[in-house]
Amino acid sequence: MAVDVEFQLTRIAIVLGLVLLFSIAANVILFDRLFARRRRRANSECLKCGYDIRNHSGRCPECGEPVPSVPMRHVRTRCSFCGRTDHVAGRMVEGPGDVFICARCVEWSVQTLKEAHAQTQSPATPPTTSSPTTSSQSAPWTSEPDA
Secondary structure (H helix, E strand, C coil): CHHHHHHHHHHHHHHHHHHHHHHHHHHHHHHHHHHHHHHHHHCCECCCCCCECCCCCCECCCCCCECCCCCCCCCCCECCCCCCEHHHHCCEEECCCCCEEEHHHHHHHHHHHHHHHHHHHCCCCCCCCCCHHHCCCCCHHHCCCCC
């Protein structure tokens, strides 16, 4: 008789454990779907398929879903070289895979490349190994980034 009671309690505990596990999994899936729309709206993605729709109006080119007319929240970007935000550095040039560069770093890079090219073109100067920090102007990322 005592064995039957223990067996029944064990069965009840297993069933309740499975119900609890199932309800937790269902809640995780529900909240993920609920917040996916918020995440996609915040990241300027299509609410249905997740396609980047920052430069599109009308309909999503991927799935055809109408693009909301309400402007989406601006996503803050950082220069991958100096670390300044677009709020401080201004417009950024976007590269592949969430890589951005600000105008100041572009100007510094162009100047450094021109100086390196001029050094290799002039025969009077002996060839030297050129590193990015040999420019007459210090690199923009050597100073602390503005927040």
